[in-house]
Amino acid sequence: MKVLDIIVKSTNYIKCGGKGKSARVFQKLCEEMDSDNVTLLLHTEVRWLSRGKILARVFKLRLEISIFLAEKNHESATNFLDHEWIFKLAYLASIFDVLSTLNTSLQGKKSIYFSKLAKLMLLKEKLTAGSVKFQKKIIRLFGF
Numbered sequence: 001m002k003v004l005d006i007i008v009k010s011t012n013y014i015k016c017g018g019k020g021k022s023a024r025v026f027q028k029l030c031e032e033m034d035s036d037n038v039t040l041l042l043h044t045e046v047r048w049l050s051r052g053k054i055l056a057r058v059f060k061l062r063l064e065i066s067i068f069l070a071e072k073n074h075e076s077a078t079n080f081l082d083h084e085w086i087f088k089l090a091y092l093a094s095i096f097d098v099l100s101t102l103n104t105s106l107q108g109k110k111s112i113y114f115s116k117l118a119k120l121m122l123l124k125e126k127l128t129a130g131s132v133k134f135q136k137k138i139i140r141l142f143g144f
Contacts (some may be wrong), residue, residue, distance in 0.1 A: 007055060007058050010065060011058065013072075013074060014069075015040055027039055029064055029067065033063075035064055036060065040054070040057055052093070055089065056093050058089065059089055059093045063080075065080055102119060105119060
């Protein structure tokens with residue numbers, strides 16, 4: 001199953017499961033673990049930019065999510081313990097963050113076409129060169 005599909009399924013399970021009870025239990029778990037964030041963001045199909053925020057939040061709360069899903073015997077619990085899957089999640093979150101930042105920078109009444117084109121070309125170069133750096137960073141973080 002695709003990483004994004006698993007994230008959407010897991011997030012929606014936590015946010016909407018048991019008429020909101022799951023969300024409250026997850027919030028308590030995050031508070032007990034002194035997490036920076038205590039809630040997940042709900043995925044919507046309407047805006048693709050929401051995916052970047054969801055992926056970033058899920059990556060930050062991956063340990064809490066794995067514990068919660070394991071307690072509920074959810075089928076996606078094992079994914080949050082798989083290093084290769086976590087690597088894919090980190091990579092996807094990073095890509096969506098870059099795209100979201102680019103999208104925001106391209107908006108505005110005073111933006112010029114050539115400026116936008118230059119930003120797009122710069123992003124292409126960064127993605128090509130940065131993918132190697134990013135992979136090395138992930139390898140150091142997770143010890144692959």
